[in-house]
Structures are given as structure tokens and as C-alpha cells.
Amino acid sequence: xxxxxxxxxxxxxxxxxxxxxxxxxxxxxxxxxxxxxxxxxxxxxxxxxxxxxxxxxxxxxxxxxxxxxxxxxxxxxxxxxxxxxxxxxxxxxxxxxxxxxxxxxxxxxxxxxxxxxxxxxxxxxxxxxxxxxxxxxxxxxxx
Amino acid sequence: xxxxxxxxxxxxxxxxxxxxxxxxxxxxxxxxxxxxxxxxxxxxxxxxxxxxxxxxxxxxxxxxxxxxxxxxxxxxxxxxxxxxxxxxxxxxxxxxxxxxxxxxxxxxxxxxxxxxxxxxxxxxxxxxxxxxxxxxxxxxxxxxxxxxxxxxxxxxxxxxxxxxxxxxxxxxxxxxxxxxxxxxxxxxxxxxxxxxxxxxxxxxxxxxxxxxxxxxxxxxxxxxxxxxxxxxxxxxxxxxxxxxxxxxxxxxxxxxxxxxxxxxxxxxxxxxxxxxxxxxxxxxxxxxxxxxxxxxxxxxxxxxxxxxxxxxxxxxxxxxxxxxxxxxxxxxxxxxxxxxxxxxxxxxxxxxxxxxxxxxxxxxxxxxxxxxxxxxxxxxxxxxxxxxxxxxxxxxxxxxxxxxxxxxxxxxxxxxxxxxxxxxxxxxxxxxxxxxxxxxxxxxxxxxxxxxxxxxxxxxxxxxxxxxxxxxxxxxxxxxxxxxxxxxxxxxxxxxxxxxxxx
Numbered sequence: 001x002x003x004x005x006x007x008x009x010x011x012x013x014x015x016x017x018x019x020x021x022x023x024x025x026x027x028x029x030x031x032x033x034x035x036x037x038x039x040x041x042x043x044x045x046x047x048x049x050x051x052x053x054x055x056x057x058x059x060x061x062x063x064x065x066x067x068x069x070x071x072x073x074x075x076x077x078x079x080x081x082x083x084x085x086x087x088x089x090x091x092x093x094x095x096x097x098x099x100x101x102x103x104x105x106x107x108x109x110x111x112x113x114x115x116x117x118x119x120x121x122x123x124x125x126x127x128x129x130x131x132x133x134x135x136x137x138x139x140x141x142x143x
Numbered sequence: 144x145x146x147x148x149x150x151x152x153x154x155x156x157x158x159x160x161x162x163x164x165x166x167x168x169x170x171x172x173x174x175x176x177x178x179x180x181x182x183x184x185x186x187x188x189x190x191x192x193x194x195x196x197x198x199x200x201x202x203x204x205x206x207x208x209x210x211x212x213x214x215x216x217x218x219x220x221x222x223x224x225x226x227x228x229x230x231x232x233x234x235x236x237x238x239x240x241x242x243x244x245x246x247x248x249x250x251x252x253x254x255x256x257x258x259x260x261x262x263x264x265x266x267x268x269x270x271x272x273x274x275x276x277x278x279x280x281x282x283x284x285x286x287x288x289x290x291x292x293x294x295x296x297x298x299x300x301x302x303x304x305x306x307x308x309x310x311x312x313x314x315x316x317x318x319x320x321x322x323x324x325x326x327x328x329x330x331x332x333x334x335x336x337x338x339x340x341x342x343x344x345x346x347x348x349x350x351x352x353x354x355x356x357x358x359x360x361x362x363x364x365x366x367x368x369x370x371x372x373x374x375x376x377x378x379x380x381x382x383x384x385x386x387x388x389x390x391x392x393x394x395x396x397x398x399x400x401x402x403x404x405x406x407x408x409x410x411x412x413x414x415x416x417x418x419x420x421x422x423x424x425x426x427x428x429x430x431x432x433x434x435x436x437x438x439x440x441x442x443x444x445x446x447x448x449x450x451x452x453x454x455x456x457x458x459x460x461x462x463x464x465x466x467x468x469x470x471x472x473x474x475x476x477x478x479x480x481x482x483x484x485x486x487x488x489x490x491x492x493x494x495x496x497x498x499x500x501x502x503x504x505x506x507x508x509x510x511x512x513x514x515x516x517x518x519x520x521x522x523x524x525x526x527x528x529x530x531x532x533x534x535x536x537x538x539x540x541x542x543x544x545x546x547x548x549x550x551x552x553x554x555x556x557x558x559x560x561x562x563x564x565x566x567x568x569x570x571x572x573x574x575x576x577x578x579x580x581x582x583x584x585x586x587x588x589x590x591x592x593x594x595x596x597x598x599x600x601x602x603x604x605x606x607x608x609x610x611x612x613x614x615x616x617x618x619x620x621x622x623x624x625x626x627x628x629x630x631x632x633x634x635x636x637x638x639x640x641x642x643x644x645x646x
Contacts, residue, residue, distance in 0.1 A: 003634070007329045013299055017338075020338065029168055034333050037591040037595070040594075041323055045316060045319045045323065048316040048319070051312050052316070054510060057574060058639075071368050071387070071568075074364065078564070079561055082544070083556050083560055085544070085548065085557065093588075097541070098541060101537040101540065103538050105536065106533055107534075115534045115537070116537075119534075131194070133198075135545070136552075
């Protein structure tokens with residue numbers, strides 16, 4: 001079933017992609033304009049999508065229960081990290097992220113906090129101080 | 144003679160202190176990346192690229208760094224295979240078959256030494272092959288025009304589907320999706336934004352670094368959560384080497400497997416994993432007279448290790464001489480070089496020989512460094528395997544974010560990386576391979592350029608693409624690969640149907 005859905009999605013994507021590409025034209029009559037390549041890509045994607053929809057592989061084993069929850073929580077944590085990295089600064093944001101992920105993977109809370117602190121301080125020292133790659137300092141160093 | 148002269152010049156580049164330092168660091172980091180299950184060469188190298196940019200390394204130093212990481216990861220993969228029976232990366236899967244039984248017999252140190260020496264032999268053999276073959280191929284490729292290049296790019300995308308395991312339709316669609324992702328951004332020829340949805344962050348296109356790190360590193364973490372193993376894994380102690388070092392070499396095995404691996408590496412689409420499987424299979428057929436393979440035969444350790452290291456060297460040949468990578472790792476290296484304004488291909492050999500030969504010479508150096516690192520220091524790398532993954536994996540995620548952040552310093556890129564991570568995870572679950580996606584993203588721009596140049600030269604006639612004999616020959620190879628893929632798919636379906644009836 002998953003393959004059928006993916007196949008249909010691919011075919012729809014190919015249709016949209018080819019149609020959207022068709023709208024890219026330049027006035028000065030360039031026959032090899034920006035539409036050519038995407039328009040050439042769309043049909044094979046669509047056909048392969050239809051093939052998958054008609055002849056799907058056996059169903060993969062999707063994760064469920066607490067594993068699925070853990071994955072969703074991870075994605076949420078990563079999104080939050082992406083948004084908070086600049087306002088909070090590297091050290092604090094990384095401490096929180098690593099502590100959350102480590103705790104989720106089965107460490108106790110004190111250990112997870114230690115791991116987070118070690119990771120964030122260690123990487124900050126290595127990259128910002130030693131290698132000179134600037135990281136957002138954020139709150140930890142007064143902005 | 145020319146080659147020897149150029150190589151000698153290359154050694155003066157490779158032995159500059161900064162390049163030696165970079166090679167040493169690359170070898171060390173590469174071995175670590177290879178040794179740790181969960182970080183393979185592709186995502187390891189993808190994570191390191193932005194760091195190489197931020198450090199303002201010259202193109203040749205950056206390339207030396209990444210190739211030493213690549214060679215190093217081929218060395219490192221075997222450590223976890225032998226000690227834990229868990230391959231450090233996919234090209235070390237076969238090493239488990241005889242490596243772990245050897246370790247169980249108390250011969251772990253021997254197995255590690257044998258595989259290090261064999262890796263060295265395979266890697267050096269491939270570097271010699273690269274030295275000999277690359278200038279010749281580059282000379283031949285100098286006459287390639289846009290039609291020939293277009294044919295080569297099509298072949299690179301399609302051939303993966305003919306050779307790789309799994310559903311060829313899915314492999315092919317992965318490559319096409321990569322090409323489609325590559326079209327996002329302003330069209331360089333006309334300045335028209337394509338598929339940007341008005342988001343100005345997308346005008347410069349989607350940086351391959353973001354896609355590669357998202358697809359490989361972030362999705363790996365999501366897969367890891369699901370496959371979490373309960374409890375610590377038993378590690379066999381390294382122990383002491385029981386035999387003298389010089390009796391741990393298997394020259395015939397290393398030579399056979401190394402040659403085979405190099406050839407497989409040169410072919411686009413195959414790569415180190417296939418090479419290690421075929422190297423093992425060949426050795427088993429040639430040497431397994433007493434049925435000792437699978438029970439801890441040292442030749443079963445030596446063969447795949449020579450083959451995968453040789454394939455790593457071989458895969459650099461098409462990337463350097465044609466600018467057409469055949470594997471995920473070399474595709475990412477190509478992407479990095481293009482970002483640094485270096486265009487691999489035949490002209491590189493004429494215009495910037497110090498890059499090519501500096502790299503080749505550095506590969507000889509790296510191999511020696513790796514051998515030296517891996518024989519006495521193997522205990523240190525083995526120690527690393529005892530660090531619990533729940534500390535390591537979040538660290539890898541952090542470095543991924545760090546790398547992507549250093550490219551443009553904005554949150555948009557980070558969110559996009561997470562998005563590609565989820566996308567990569569779904570693709571993995573569906574059995575759609577990730578390497579062709581990255582290959583497509585990197586090849587998309589040059590492929591489109593060569594297509595448009597060829598068509599513009601003929602005034603828009605499609606048939607011009609087939610009017611060059613060489614391009615026609617390349618398209619014929621591609622057509623054969625598609626046929627092979629169709630036959631394989633039919634057989635696979637047939638086999639599945641038969642299995643379903645039998646069950």
C-alpha cells in the first residue's frame with residue numbers, strides 16, 4: 001500500500017513539475033530555455049510512479065508505538081533546535097538538545113545533562129575557539 | 144615518464160606541512176568514522192565538507208582531507224566488524240563473516256593486523272592504478288563535447304539502477320528526484336527562478352551539503368531510534384598478536400581482491416560495498432578448498448578489505464578524469480570541488496596539475512599513515528567502540544547542525560536539513576536508495592548545461608544527441624543497463640511470486 005501511495009504521489013508530482021516547468025519561458029525565443037530539462041524529467045518520473053502504483057513492493061515495516069513517538073519527539077526537538085540555536089546561543093541550545101536526545105535514548109537525567117554539557121562545551125571549544133568557526137554565542141556569553 | 148615527473152611534483156605538494164597535517168587528521172577522523180557503526184563514509188564526508196570550507200583550506204588541501212577521510216573510513220569499518228560482529232559501515236559487512244569468528248578464537252589482534260595490511264595493499268594498488276589510468280583517460284576525454292558529457296551523465300544516473308540491489312524502478316526514480324531537486328533555484332542561463340515558491344532562500348538553489356547531511360546523517364539518527372539495540376553489545380577484547388607481523392600478509396589474496404576491487408570502483412554505480420562482496424566471493428571460490436571460510440579464515444578477512452579499499456581508490460578515477468562521479472562519496476567530493484571553483488575533468492589535468500598530482504601523491508602518503516595508525520593504535524579505536532551510542536549519536540547530530548549552520552548562518556537551512564532528514568528516512572523505509580538522489584542533485588546542473596549546449600549548437604534538434612559516435616556508444620551502454628534492470632526486475636518479481644506460492 002505504501003508503494004502505491006508513493007507511486008501516485010510521484011505521478012502527481014511529475015504532472016505538477018512538468019506543468020510548472022512549462023510556464024518558464026523567455027521572450028527572446030531561446031528554444032533550449034529553462035523549461036526543457038525539467039520537462040524532460042517529468043515523464044519518466046511520472047511513468048515510474050505509475051509503475052510503482054501498479055506493481056508495489058511488499059509493505060515495509062513502519063515503526064509504531066513508542067518508537068514512532070520517540071521519532072516524532074526527535075523531529076520536534078530538532079526543529080526546536082534549528083529555531084532556538086541563534087536566540088539561545090550554541091552552548092545552551094546544544095546542551096538542551098543533546099540532553100533531551102540522550103535521555104530519550106535511555107540515559108538517566110543527570111547523565112544526560114552531563115553528556116549535554118560535555119558535548120556542547122567540547123564542541124564550542126573545538127570549533128569556535130580552536131578552529132575559529134564562529135558559533136552563535138547567545139545568552140550564555142551575554143549575546 | 145611524464146607521469147613519474149608529474150607524480151614527483153605531486154609529492155612536493157603532498158609533503159607540504161599543511162597537507163601532511165590535513166592528511167593525518169583525515170586518516171584519523173576517517174578511521175573513527177569508519178569504525179563507529181552509524182556513521183558511514185558518505186555522511187561522515189558530508190558532515191566534514193562545511194568544516195573544510197570554514198577553515199579556508201585550499202582546494203587541494205580540502206580534497207586531501209576528504210579523500211584521506213574516505214580511505215580512512217575504509218580502514219576503520221573492519222574494526223567493529225571484527226570485534227563486535229557489527230559492521231562499522233556497509234562495505235565492512237562481509238568482513239564480519241570471517242573476522243568475528245577469528246576474534247572469537249582469540250585471534251582478534253591478528254585479524255585486525257591482517258585486515259589493516261590487506262587494506263593497505265588494496266589502497267596502494269588502487270593508487271598505482273589511478274596514477275597509470277587517470278592521465279590516459281583524461282587524455283582521451285579531452286575531446287568530449289557537450290553531447291558526450293550528456294551521455295555520460297545519463298549513464299551515471301541510470302547505471303546505478305542496473306547494478307544496485309533492490310527495485311531498479313526505485314533506484315532510477317531516486318536519481319530523477321535528485322535531478323529534479325537540482326533544478327530548484329535561478330536558472331543560470333536565463334536568470335529565471337524555478338520551483339522557488341517565491342522563497343528567496345531558494346534562489347541560489349538547494350545546497351547539496353544540506354541535502355546530503357539531512358538525507359544521510361539525520362535520517363540515520365531516526366533509523367537508529369527504531370533499531371535501538373537493548374543493552375550493551377559484547378566486545379571481544381583485542382588481545383595480543385600471536386604471530387609475527389610479516390606472517391600476517393596474504394599477497395596473492397590482496398592482489399586478486401585488490402585488482403577486482405579497483406575495476407569495480409572505476410565502474411560507475413558500483414562502489415566499495417559491492418567490491419567487498421565480490422572480493423570475498425572470488426577469494427572463497429579460489430581458496431576455500433577445506434571449507435574454512437566463514438569459520439575464521441584469515442583470507443576471508445584479507446579479501447574484502449583489499450577489495451573495498453581498492454574500490455575507494457578506483458572510484459576517484461571517473462570523478463577526477465571525467466568529472467562524473469560513480470558513487471555517493473565521490474559525488475559529494477565533486478560537489479565540494481565545484482563549490483571551490485575547481486571543475487574536475489580532463490582540463491584539470493592540464494590547467495591545475497598540482498591539484499590532481501598533489502592528491503594522488505597524498506593518497507600514497509595517506510595509505511602509509513593509515514597503516515602506521517592502524518597497527519599500533521588499533522586498541523585506541525577499539526576503545527571508542529565502547530562509548531555508549533546514546534552519547535555518540537547526539538554528538539553526530541550536533542556536528543551535522545554545526546556544519547550546515549556554518550554555510551549560511553541561518554535557521555532556514557537547518558530546518559531544510561531536518562526536512563530532508565525526514566524525507567531520507569521515509570525513502571529508506573520504502574527501499575528507495577539515497578545515493579542516487581545526491582548523485583542527481585550534484586549532476587543536475589552540469590547535465591542540464593551540456594544538454595542545452597548540445598541542443599543550442601544544433602538549433603534545437605534532439606537527434607543531434609545521437610549523432611556523435613561516442614555519445615551513441617555511451618547511450619547504447621545506458622540502454623543495455625536499462626534492459627538489464629528490466630530483466631532483473633522481472634526476475635525479482637518472478638522470484639517473489641514463487642516465494643509467495645511456496646509459503
